[in-house]
Amino acid sequence: MKAHLTRRYWFSASHRLHCDGMSTEENRAVYGKCNNPHGHGHNYAVEVTVSGPVDAKTGMVCNLVDLDQFVNEKIVERFGHENLNTLPEFSGLVPTTENLCIEVFNILQKDFRFAEVEKVRIEETMLNSFEYAGGKEIRN
Amino acid sequence: MVYLTRKAEFSASHYYHNPEFTPEENQRIFGKCNNPNGHGHNYTLEVTVKGQVDSRSGFVVDLKELKDIMNREVIEALDHRFLNKEVPEFGKLMPTTENLAINIWNRLTPKLKVAALHRIRVYETPDLFVDYYGEA
Numbered sequence: 001m002k003a004h005l006t007r008r009y010w011f012s013a014s015h016r017l018h019c020d021g022m023s024t025e026e027n028r029a030v031y032g033k034c035n036n037p038h039g040h041g042h043n044y045a046v047e048v049t050v051s052g053p054v055d056a057k058t059g060m061v062c063n064l065v066d067l068d069q070f071v072n073e074k075i076v077e078r079f080g081h082e083n084l085n086t087l088p089e090f091s092g093l094v095p096t097t098e099n100l101c102i103e104v105f106n107i108l109q110k111d112f113r114f115a116e117v118e119k120v121r122i123e124e125t126m127l128n129s130f131e132y133a134g135g136k137e138i139r140n
Numbered sequence: 141m142v143y144l145t146r147k148a149e150f151s152a153s154h155y156y157h158n159p160e161f162t163p164e165e166n167q168r169i170f171g172k173c174n175n176p177n178g179h180g181h182n183y184t185l186e187v188t189v190k191g192q193v194d195s196r197s198g199f200v201v202d203l204k205e206l207k208d209i210m211n212r213e214v215i216e217a218l219d220h221r222f223l224n225k226e227v228p229e230f231g232k233l234m235p236t237t238e239n240l241a242i243n244i245w246n247r248l249t250p251k252l253k254v255a256a257l258h259r260i261r262v263y264e265t266p267d268l269f270v271d272y273y274g275e276a
Contacts, residue, residue, distance in 0.1 A: 004273075059238055
């Protein structure tokens with residue numbers, strides 16, 4: 001029987017929303033305060049949803065130890081306490097939470113082998129959240 | 141189609157141990173969850189049903205009826221229980237959150253008449269939850 005398992009993680013990082021292809025005025029108009037040249041930070045909450053058949057012997061979709069280890073190594077340590085604009089993933093890509101969500105999903109989908117990666121949901125603040133399922137429709 | 145979700149809470153204890161595994165395997169796979177005296181959680185259950193809005197009542201489902209079914213079929217059976225020892229289905233089956241969600245689905249789905257069950261979500265902690273949609 002197929003079940004979906006979701007685990008929440010956190011990391012803090014800074015970013016600045018700025019598009020080189022736009023004029024100073026356009027950047028200011030589009031991104032507002034988020035365009036402040038020195039950047040600003042968030043406590044990001046990342047929800048990772050994986051799915052698969054529930055193993056008859058362990059009762060699990062996947063071992064949480066494996067999921068925690070992967071996410072901590074590849075995502076929390078990668079992005080935590082960094083300025084996202086300085087990372088190669090965001091050279092030429094504005095580090096909006098939309099793009100961060102896609103990036104995190106792609107990291108998981110590329111290398112996580114213990115279950116199927118269904119969705120990544122990121123809360124940028126308590127008021128904003130973003131979801132990406134590799135282009136698939138999201139079932140709630 | 142309108143979806144309606146009702147929450148409930150229950151507290152229960154469990155541990156993970158598969159007698160087919162060696163003690164070392166049990167320890168390696170289940171870690172602290174293998175402690176034979178068990179440990180507990182405050183579980184939050186979300187039951188989502190779906191259906192058409194009745195033209196006279198304006199309801200997808202009578203909430204009181206849904207609440208009564210959830211209390212009778214799930215909460216009374218699981219709340220303040222040691223799942224491995226007091227809930228027969230978990231005599232051999234690991235009482236993981238995955239299996240708990242499936243078990244709750246199986247308890248509720250035959251009892252719901254008006255609306256159809258859409259999703260069972262079980263939070264083991266605020267940072268970990270499982271969704272089950274009745275998929276084989």
